Amino acid sequence: MKRAPLTTLLLVIAVATVVSGAVQMVRPSFVLGLVGGPESPASDTFFGIIGMFMILFGGLGFQGLRAQEPLALRWAALQKLGAALAVGLGFQRGLFAPVALLVAGFDLATAVLFFVQLRQLAKGMPS
Numbered sequence: 001m002k003r004a005p006l007t008t009l010l011l012v013i014a015v016a017t018v019v020s021g022a023v024q025m026v027r028p029s030f031v032l033g034l035v036g037g038p039e040s041p042a043s044d045t046f047f048g049i050i051g052m053f054m055i056l057f058g059g060l061g062f063q064g065l066r067a068q069e070p071l072a073l074r075w076a077a078l079q080k081l082g083a084a085l086a087v088g089l090g091f092q093r094g095l096f097a098p099v100a101l102l103v104a105g106f107d108l109a110t111a112v113l114f115f116v117q118l119r120q121l122a123k124g125m126p127s
Helices: 005-026 028-035 041-067 070-092 100-122
Strands: none
Touching (some): 005 028, 028 041, 070 100
């Protein structure tokens, strides 16, 4: 069965979320360095915890897309929206460098795409 381009794109993003979450969980200081975040034992710990949740929600998004399960897709979309807002807030508070806004923008765009997927699913459109 051929997948719609949006579904394929979101599957790739879900896998990338799992992989980047795993990197963040194992090497939080590496990711903090990329976004210009302050490094400390506390920030490493919290960033590692966030990486774990990225793995979980990336996996949820992947499985939700494969099964076309609206509830899973809705939660994956909300996670991406929340991540975008959290990173944007971190930038606003001076915790992250401007490059972090690229991460926030990507997460926001991904949330929108998940919501578009949900809308298409509700209309019975092929995905």
